[in-house]
Amino acid sequence: MTSNLVELRPNRRLLDHGFEGYKLNLNSLPQHRFNLQSDVDRLYPDDIQYSFIHAKLFALHNHLVPDLWDHAFNFYYIDKNQQVRNITFENINNTIQQAIVYDVPASEERKSGNFNLCLQFPSSHLAVISDGRGYLHIVDTGTRNKPATEKSQWQTIHSTLALEGKYFVIVDTRVQDTDCKEVLHCLLQSVEQNEKHFNSVLTWITLENEGQGWKQVATRQIQGKGIVHYAAFEVGCTAIYIASDNLFKFTSDSERDIIMPSKEQPRQIIYTWLQTAEDITITLQLENKFNKNLLHVNVTPLTIKVSYAGKDFVNGKLSHKVDSELTTWNVQDNGQVDVLITKAESMLWDGLIEGGDSNGEQIMDATLVEDTHRRLAHLCSETEVTDKSIIALSTQELEECDAASEEDTVLVRLDATHHMVTHRVPLSVHQYLFTQQLEIQQAPALCLRHDVDACIWQPYPQLVNSDSWPIKHHGTLMAFGYVQSSKQNRKFITCPVNFSYAVVSEATRHIFIYKNTPNTDCQLRKRTEGTMKSVKVGQQNVINVEKNGEVLGINATNEYLFVLTQSVFLAIEVQ
Structure with a gap:
């Protein structure tokens, strides 16, 4: 694909x-x-989190979380006591209400390699929280379109050690509701170090709830070098969008085997063809001591077939009509066979066989190339243009912010079924903001x-x-x-x-x-x-x-x- x-x-x-x-x-x-009634919980990278990926994840972490499912000015943050606090801004009298809505379960003490806590709202009644220590919590928030002081306490309905001890942040979440079950997709980002560099690892976990509690049913892993500018689920959760400076690809999938694309075999040329406006010469090479009786050449006005000892060298429908009665061929002692066919109309063909033929290669006629150069000579010049009236662009007039990005940033759509990139959007000249x-x-x-x-x-x-x-x-x-x-x-x-x-x-x-x-x-x-x-x-x-x-x-x-x-x-x- x-x-x-x-x-x-x-x-x-x-x-x-x-x-x-x-x-x-x-x-x-x-x-x-x-x-604020309690300060914001803020974590800094430690000695083992020294890569540019770590610096970006910590420095650009947005601790103010809006509730997009609520049209009021309701915001959330996690304080230094690991509590989720709600702030409701009243724009009529310009006041705020503050309240604690959830205590994040304390799994263990913080240690080297942990991340900041993350909070996202995948639906109007669910929240997903990561504690930065490897645990993922699914929380029932109830109705959230109320002022902070009138909200009920959130309840933990599922907790899991999502990545078997790896630490991560939440990138995106999405809920799919069906008649009989609720499906939650979570995209988690972690960082892994190999011998040469750090990799960003995006883990896509799927959880289901059929009325008897949440359980994890699928895990996919996407990995690539360097930072991730943007990552999100497609609406139907059949694909994922990623903007990055390097290639990301699926490395594991618990539901389907990842089939690596087979490498294309180098094309084997078994004949060449050369054309003029009037005719075409097809050349193929046989062994030195060959049997001429085993060589068969059959040319009709629209088809051609050249075979030797049952093996087809050229076989297919011609791109245009030929005068088959004028077809000749010449056999040399070294095994070279030249087949000359005459065109019905004087013209240059785009290809010998209709639809193309991977077994053949066109050779340009030297006289034809020279004639083409001669006809285009008026567009070229070997002397320097000295017309000073033409104003050239001065690179000194460019500012630093006008320089093109040196990074080859690309936005891709990764299909989850075939584990392949289906679409690419080059962003090298469109800086991601x-x-x-x-x-x-x-x-x-x-x-x-x-x-x-x-x-x-x-x-x-x-x-x-x-x-x-x-x-x-x-x-x-x-x-x-x-x-x-x-x-x-x-x-x-x-x-x-x-x-x-x-x-x-x-x-x-x-x-x-x-x-x-x-x-x-x-x-x-x-x-x-x-x-x-x-x-x-x-x-x-x-x-x-x-x-x-x-x-x-x-x-x-x-x-x-x-x-x-x-x-x-x-x-x-x-x-």
């Missing part, structure tokens, strides 16, 4: 080439600051740089009875691709689901907010002429969060930007 190449073509209606950039707005945005959940039932969307802009792409399931993998352009953050690349200290990047603004958050000092709404009243003066020109510009707001401590989590909604630090919860009014 060969993979299909998918090209990302932005919707021109969602691009604005007249957008000039962002203008700094010195007006401060309203902020609401609240102290961040992930955003646009639709709760779909896979997370990807934000990719497109020239100076940033485009949000939503992958959808592969169409039934089709080789197409639809990836739709949903929105654009104007000039954000260029702007974010200049922020070398960026930690989190995000945007709301309506794409009205984008956010770049540093770890400790500033948060930059870029509002896309263009202001057409802005005017710029052209220095050479002194004339004024109206331009479209957005607004940039800068927020200093240094006094609140390091930013550990962030979430953008259409109206507010929520920020979590070690001991503070911030609600910033953006709109």
